[in-house]
Amino acid sequence: MIVFEVPEGDLVAELNRQAAEAGITDAAIVSLIGGVDSFTVSTMPKGDALTDTITKYDLPGEMTGGGEIRSGLVHLHVVMGVEGDRAIAGHLHEALIATHFARAYVIPAG
Secondary structure, three states, X not given: OEEEEEOXXXXXXXXXXXXXXXXXXXEEEEEEEEEEOEEEEEEOOOOOOOXXXXXXXXXXXXXXXXXXXXXXXEEEEEEEEEOXXXXXXXXXXXXXXXXXXXXXXXXXXX
């Protein structure tokens, strides 16, 4: 298992960079944890599973999730705990880290 840590910046871009640097093109991201300052997720609208509804949240979130690396690209699904004891879930497009950090626990395939 490899642990990627992101102390600041865009989580997805930084994980893509670290995976490439480590020579990982395919892997399971078995755990993702951290705190983000803002994030963008997408979900599918009712009645159209081929369309994404993308929403940007300019609020901090406590993050948990998982995903994969396929052909060198990170794909993450997350749940963000936000103010008011609410959860926002979906496919993660972007997560900006400045105040806390994130860690991804990765098992390379093959």
